[in-house]
Structures are given as structure tokens and as C-alpha cells.
Amino acid sequence: MSELHNILQHNQKFVESGGYAEFLTDKYPERKLAVLSCMDTRMVELLPAALGLRNGDAKIIKNAGAVVTHPWGSVMRSLLVSVLELKVSEIMVIAHFDCGMRGLNAQAFLQRTQEEGIPSDRIATLRHAGIDLDKWLKGFDNVEDSVRHTVQIIRQHPLMPEHIAIHGLVIHPATGKLTVVVDGSTDTAPAQPA
Numbered sequence: 001m002s003e004l005h006n007i008l009q010h011n012q013k014f015v016e017s018g019g020y021a022e023f024l025t026d027k028y029p030e031r032k033l034a035v036l037s038c039m040d041t042r043m044v045e046l047l048p049a050a051l052g053l054r055n056g057d058a059k060i061i062k063n064a065g066a067v068v069t070h071p072w073g074s075v076m077r078s079l080l081v082s083v084l085e086l087k088v089s090e091i092m093v094i095a096h097f098d099c100g101m102r103g104l105n106a107q108a109f110l111q112r113t114q115e116e117g118i119p120s121d122r123i124a125t126l127r128h129a130g131i132d133l134d135k136w137l138k139g140f141d142n143v144e145d146s147v148r149h150t151v152q153i154i155r156q157h158p159l160m161p162e163h164i165a166i167h168g169l170v171i172h173p174a175t176g177k178l179t180v181v182v183d184g185s186t187d188t189a190p191a192q193p194a
């Protein structure tokens with residue numbers, strides 16, 4: 001059975017019993033914080049618990065690897081909206097050890113699309129159209145370098161105000177222990193490229 005059914009069943013009870021009451025807040029983050037983190041399932045509850053974040057405290061943006069791959073993509077736009085519309089003054093990029101994006105390579109990934117029935121000539125067509133699938137699907141080799149790189153993209157974005165602190169951290173996916181890679185409040189110089 002699809003999870004949709006289970007979730008809708010739970011949802012009906014949740015709403016009817018007023019389960020939402022303890023989560024009521026507004027759209028402005030209480031702690032003036034935005035967090036970019038990985039979509040890893042181990043961090044669904046661990047991340048806010050390890051950071052001491054409650055509902056309403058922070059804008060949390062997640063993707064595979066906690067990366068900004070493009071300065072004009074949706075992650076960067078979300079961070080800018082957080083800062084310019086929603087009063088965020090501090091950004092934390094929080095990747096994690098043992099991330100599935102470490103060592104991701106396009107060849108293996110595209111092989112799986114073929115196993116799922118995507119015709120190989122479609123991939124050839126995309127390449128001919130100038131889409132660099134190898135670059136687009138490439139993960140990272142070193143998590144700290146990836147965090148530094150993403151902090152740098154955010155820091156150097158032409159629309160990001162200078163006074164916003166951009167931090168980079170790595171979290172342990174089991175214990176939740178944080179390691180600071182870039183302290184944006186003291187590191188005024190942008191991190192060097194990886």
C-alpha cells in the first residue's frame with residue numbers, strides 16, 4: 001500500500017484532535033536563522049534536535065548534499081528570500097559525514113536510469129543538446145571542501161548583503177555532533193575554493 005493512504009489517515013486524526021496546536025507560529029524565523037542541510041533520512045528529527053531548534057525558529061532548506069550547485073537555482077533563491085523577505089541574518093550550511101552525495105558519479109547514475117527503462121538515446125540527445133550530465137550529477141569527494149565551496153557561493157552572491165553571517169558545518173549523522181568548518185561571524189574573508 002502506498003504511504004499516501006497511511007499519511008492521509010494520520011493527518012485526519014492529527015487535525016481533528018488539534019495536534020497542530022503546539023506548532024502554531026508565524027512565518028518569520030524566531031532565531032533569524034536559515035539552515036541549508038542534506039535530505040538524509042537520519043536527520044529528519046536529529047538535525048533540529050541536535051541544534052536545539054523548535055518549530056518557528058529557522059528556515060530549513062534541504063537537498064541532496066546540502067549544496068548550492070548554481071548561484072541562480074532554487075536553493076540560492078530560497079536563501080535570498082529568507083534574508084531579504086523573512087528577516088534572516090545568519091545562514092548555516094550543514095552537510096554530514098557519510099553522505100550519499102560523496103563520490104556520486106554520473107556514469108553509475110545514468111546506468112540506473114537505463115535499468116529503469118529510460119532509453120539510452122534519450123541520454124545521448126540530452127548530451128547533444130549541451131546538457132552537461134556529468135557535471136550536473138557529480139557529487140563531492142570531501143565533505144568539508146563541499147561545505148567551504150557552498151559557503152563561498154552564498155558569500156559571494158551579488159545579491160547577498162555583506163552583514164549576513166554565513167557559517168559552514170558538518171554534522172555526525174548518528175550522534176548529531178557538529179564540527180565548524182567556516183565560522184562566518186569571525187571569518188570575514190571568503191573561504192578559498194576547493
Ligand SMILES: [Zn+2]
Nearest residue numbers: 038040099100
Ligand atoms: Zn547527505
